[in-house]
Amino acid sequence: KAVGQYDRMAGVGAHEVIIETPDHDATMAELSPDHLATILKVYRERILDLRNDKRLRYILVFKNSGEPAGASIPHSHSQIMATPTTPRTLAVELKSAQDHYQLKERCIFCDILDQEFQAGERLVVVDPFFVTHCPYASRFPFEMHLHPRKHSHDFATTDDDMLYKLALHLKEVLRRMNKALGSPPYNFLIHTAPSVTWKPQRKHYWETLEVDWHWHIEILPRITNVAGFEWGTGFYINPTPPEEAARFLREVEL
């Protein structure tokens, strides 16, 4: 095997579509907690399996629901894309978390959750295991981030019992979103650790993830359009303060 064989970005990857239900009209929020837990287990198993291919640096699990969110298939599904490099957006986030840890010796996401529990006003759904809140600097109206309350850098290490608890939590979050916003188009994205933790190939390449990274799910309702200002600046205009969005999501009658 040639030295450096995997150091160049190769034109390889994987793309998988997970069909979530045989029922053409069912949405993820309507599935039973058991069913939803099975989908989460499929995510975990596929991540673990794809990590056996050492050409793949990152495995992104995401969902496009509704045409404005980029879905080309109406039947409820999610997707996995594995890339031969850590994606740019993730790399920036991983590096920021690493920098925070260097400075504070604390996980930035644990710090954010501490602050959010103190403030309270941006919390949406809280249980003993998971918390969903509208981020302080939300890019989109009703943007939500879901974190495990116990520090964990890797979604794929979540056990069956905890995935069932996650299913219960996620179902409540999606039901609140659907009720509050009339079942909007949305994207969700699992931000978990890159695959290299398990197969370190380069020195200093995301070696500290276990302490400084904290997996989470971003849920992005697509009710406004990204326009010229956003493309030109990388800054986002959000007409709905996260405190109002969170209150509305908390108070909606299910």
Next chain:
Amino acid sequence: KAVGQYDRMAGVGAHEVIIETPDHDATMAELSPDHLATILKVYRERILDLRNDKRLRYILVFKNSGEPAGASIPHSHSQIMATPTTPRTLAVELKSAQDHYQLKERCIFCDILDQEFQAGERLVVVDPFFVTHCPYASRFPFEMHLHPRKHSHDFATTDDDMLYKLALHLKEVLRRMNKALGSPPYNFLIHTAPSVTWKPQRKHYWETLEVDWHWHIEILPRITNVAGFEWGTGFYINPTPPEEAARFLREVEL
């Protein structure tokens, strides 16, 4: 005046809407070259005037055309947003151009244009003063970048005669886009130098723009949706190779 008074990001800015024509139904591509040149002069005059406010670091001129491109007003218009910081997207681009210059002692955009003239296959509209091409790594189908062929870092230094030539060029580009894609929603963005060139306030803050930056206009037809993969990675899936897009745009009958 306190030292460092302008070093913190302040909650200030400016937002102006330029009504391009009294005719409610006219689109930019249908306006006469003289009329279009007047709009470009308004951009220039407003940029020059806003630069008198030293709190404003960057002045972004852009256009959202059509609801999927984020337009909330159907009447043909463009916008100016001035921000108290150099926008993130621009800062990354400015820094990359600076890095290239440090390495090569050449403007990266002049280098790109040289390569594009050699390759030829991604060129869309060429005249002695301006060139529009579909970038090699286009993020969107039919994405186009328009550059002045003579190195110039600042749109606002363009004289009336050259703005008229730009109007002729831009009109042809927009007409080709409209004919090829059935008048799609689109954004355009003028990427020009930050305001600080004229009022340096900090050492080493974009001091080298005159040599390493080259203003240009990005034209982004919005015919595909940005979905989970793009949000999660910062990578763009573009189903249309720029060579095909450019050929189609060149060959369309006007």
